[in-house]
Amino acid sequence: MKIQTTRFGQIILNDKQVIDMPHGMLGFSEHRRYVIIQNKKDSPFFWYQSLDDPDLAFVITRPYLFKPDYNPQIKEGLAHMAWHMDDTQFFKSLEIYVVVNIPRGAPGDMTGNFMGPLVVNPLCQQAVQVVLSEGGYSHKTRLFVQDKEKIQKIEKEVAV
């Protein structure tokens, strides 16, 4: 299938790549179909592009790359999905992403929404954004915890 996007022009994708979100992303419940596009080779960032709105795309990343001890209790948040959550193998098969926010001109201050992880079930190509009320995870978790000086130095280098 061919789809039109604002950021990447026309893209061609396989039907199997389409991810269905029965409840949408929070605040975007009318948009149900998405596709994950890698930003570029070896990049930890992906675009989560809506197929229903060419202009709607989120930047997502793998939380464990930045917080290896991230342990969201998602089970309760999946209760309204018609998924067969029968064994631990099932939970291992799930892919977890977080939505990223990048402040203008300050990539070093980018944050991940660790309070609202995006959970993808590759078995049925469905996804849901889970809201965690326990666990103490912030919706603005800093991805880079290096010291300020170093962050600012690299920000200057990449801005040129």
Add this chain to the structure above:
Amino acid sequence: MLILTRKSGEQIAIGDDIVITFLEIKGTQVKVGIEAPRDVTIHRQEVYERVREENMAAAAMTAEALSLASEFYTQITSTKEKK
């Protein structure tokens, strides 16, 4: 807004399949039980709102902002390895 007064242990029905039970009232805190169909999502409002607002802000991300961020990631992770 409809305002009702309920005692501890009393319930409120919303439509045919949602029942809210006020389990315990202690000082300024209320413990509430909610029975609803599986496909109804229930969240603490302030947490829901934070995640929603964060989505709103993230949806406006430009391709340029991500290229810059990607480059930043490459740089900061490579300097880490050198040490």
